[in-house]
Amino acid sequence: MSHSELPTGESVTVESVTTQTEQGLYVDPKALTNHLPALHYCDEALYIEQVSIETIAKQYGTPCYVYSKQAILDVYQAYANSFASLDHQICYAVKANSNLAVLSVLAQAGAGFDIVSRGELMRVVAAGAEASRVVFSGVGKTYGDIEYALTQGIGCFNVESISELTLINEVAQTLDKSAPISLRVNPNVDAKTHPYISTGLKDNKFGITHEDALAVYQQAAALSHIDIVGIDCHIGSQLTEVEPFVAALDKLIELIHSLREHGIELRHIDLGGGLGVRYIDESPVSIEEFAAALLPKLSALGLTVFFEPGRSIVANAGVLLTKVDVLKPTAHKNFAIVDAAMNDLIRPALYQAEMAVIPNVLPNAGLDTNGTKAWDIVGAICETGDFLAKDRLLSLAEGDILAITGAGAYGFTMSSNYNSRPRASEVMVSEDRHQLIRKRETIESLYADEILWQD
Numbered sequence: 388m389s390h391s392e393l394p395t396g397e398s399v400t401v402e403s404v405t406t407q408t409e410q411g412l413y414v415d416p417k418a419l420t421n422h423l424p425a426l427h428y429c430d431e432a433l434y435i436e437q438v439s440i441e442t443i444a445k446q447y448g449t450p451c452y453v454y455s456k457q458a459i460l461d462v463y464q465a466y467a468n469s470f471a472s473l474d475h476q477i478c479y480a481v482k483a484n485s486n487l488a489v490l491s492v493l494a495q496a497g498a499g500f501d502i503v504s505r506g507e508l509m510r511v512v513a514a515g516a517e518a519s520r521v522v523f524s525g526v527g528k529t530y531g532d533i534e535y536a537l538t539q540g541i542g543c544f545n546v547e548s549i550s551e552l553t554l555i556n557e558v559a560q561t562l563d564k565s566a567p568i569s570l571r572v573n574p575n576v577d578a579k580t581h582p583y584i585s586t587g588l589k590d591n592k593f594g595i596t597h598e599d600a601l602a603v604y605q606q607a608a609a610l611s612h613i614d615i616v617g618i619d620c621h622i623g624s625q626l627t628e629v630e631p632f633v634a635a636l637d638k639l640i641e642l643i644h645s646l647r648e649h650g651i652e653l654r655h656i657d658l659g660g661g662l663g664v665r666y667i668d669e670s671p672v673s674i675e676e677f678a679a680a681l682l683p684k685l686s687a688l689g690l691t692v693f694f695e696p697g698r699s700i701v702a703n704a705g706v707l708l709t710k711v712d713v714l715k716p717t718a719h720k721n722f723a724i725v726d727a728a729m730n731d732l733i734r735p736a737l738y739q740a741e742m743a744v745i746p747n748v749l750p751n752a753g754l755d756t757n758g759t760k761a762w763d764i765v766g767a768i769c770e771t772g773d774f775l776a777k778d779r780l781l782s783l784a785e786g787d788i789l790a791i792t793g794a795g796a797y798g799f800t801m802s803s804n805y806n807s808r809p810r811a812s813e814v815m816v817s818e819d820r821h822q823l824i825r826k827r828e829t830i831e832s833l834y835a836d837e838i839l840w841q842d
């Protein structure tokens with residue numbers, strides 16, 4: 388059991404789905420899928436919506452990312468409903484999963500988007516979304532990025548430095564446009580998450596410090612082609628508690644009041660993304676609890692409210708399917724070498740992320756099944772860091788299909804071609820329909836743009 392403190396001070400108990408033994412960790416697949424709306428077992432076989440994993444693995448091969456359209460829409464809708472009492476815009480953070488099908492489903496549902504590169508903006512536009520509903524974050528925007536965004540009619544630049552501010556003004560002047568901006572304020576709040584995904588501390592490269600923000604806003608107000616529209620922060624990712632969000636909001640409110648005193652009126656406040664998800668036994672606050680903690684303070688401001696959620700919208704809508712290629716039991720450790728690897732899913736190697744690995748077909752007696760052993764689920768890449776999970780109690784045979792859950796966010800988008808491995812295919816499921824939304828790369832395509840040295 389794990390416990391979490393709600394904003395009300397109430398303590399909720401989260402049913403654990405794991406058993407830790409001396410050999411390793413057992414993740415109960417049935418109990419886990421009870422928490423994952425897109426997945427369920429029927430007659431011992433794993434399904435995503437109404438499509439069996441076996442059907443997908445047979446038709447599209449492995450490794451393969453599979454996403455539930457309904458699961459994506461349900462979370463988006465939970466955000467929209469929870470903040471319905473306010474003027475709001477949910478700007479899905481494209482970096483979490485940037486497949487055009489995912490973006491178009493969200494655009495049709497009314498989402499805005501948070502982007503961090505020209506490439507992401509081009510994707511959003513290609514998916515049919517309006518640039519006016521896009522906020523452009525990121526610390527290193529170039530002249531070309533800004534020019535493209537202004538030409539498309541970007542909704543807002545989230546500005547991270549004075550240098551960027553002056554560059555935006557210069558580009559806007561050249562294009563004879565007024566650039567909508569907000570400052571990304573770094574509120575120096577500890578998000579209490581993995582250091583690599585913590586962004587709101589003084590030591591992080593992001594944003595303008597809380598102390599400098601007023602002066603930078605005043606500088607912005609004096610620039611001829613800048614239109615100040617908002618204030619922004621993003622303090623980190625996979626936050627399971629609401630307190631850091633409230634602390635950041637308090638800092639922003641302080642600033643909004645002092646901006647008002649100096650005659651600078653804003654139209655929106657953007658609280659970024661970062662709400663965590665349950666991968667295995669985590670107990671993040673729900674979207675409803677998150678909203679309940681923030682709404683009273685936000686309502687009093689009278690501004691439009693923006694959020695930039697990524698992970699919480701897509702993580703649990705997706706799985707990565709992989710096949711067991713080789714079983715290699717040794718005296719010290721048992722290795723299951725699968726056809727997905729760190730190039731497909733880098734979260735375990737990069738962030739020590741623990742993700743659940745569940746079988747496509749349930750063994751007869753769960754943990755007590757004859758043949759259950761502790762396995763390291765590893766890829767075939769020449770790196771010791773190439774693992775997807777360690778010491779997991781599973782009953783495995785070569786050829787088995789496994790599903791790595793919670794893989795819809797920061798899965799495919801962080802994948803690479805390391806070891807000249809083509810990136811996986813992606814499939815979307817809706818009810819009983821399934822559709823390829825990205826072809827598996829061919830090996831030839833990996834070197835198609837390379838040029839032999841000519842003597």
Ligand SMILES: Cc1ncc(COP(=O)(O)O)c(C=O)c1O
Pocket residue numbers: 480482483501524525621623624625659660661662695696697698699
């Ligand atoms: C500026 C910004 N907004 C939003 C997000 C999305 O965060 P998450 O996926 O945790 O919701 C990120 C991710 O790091 C980000 O950098």
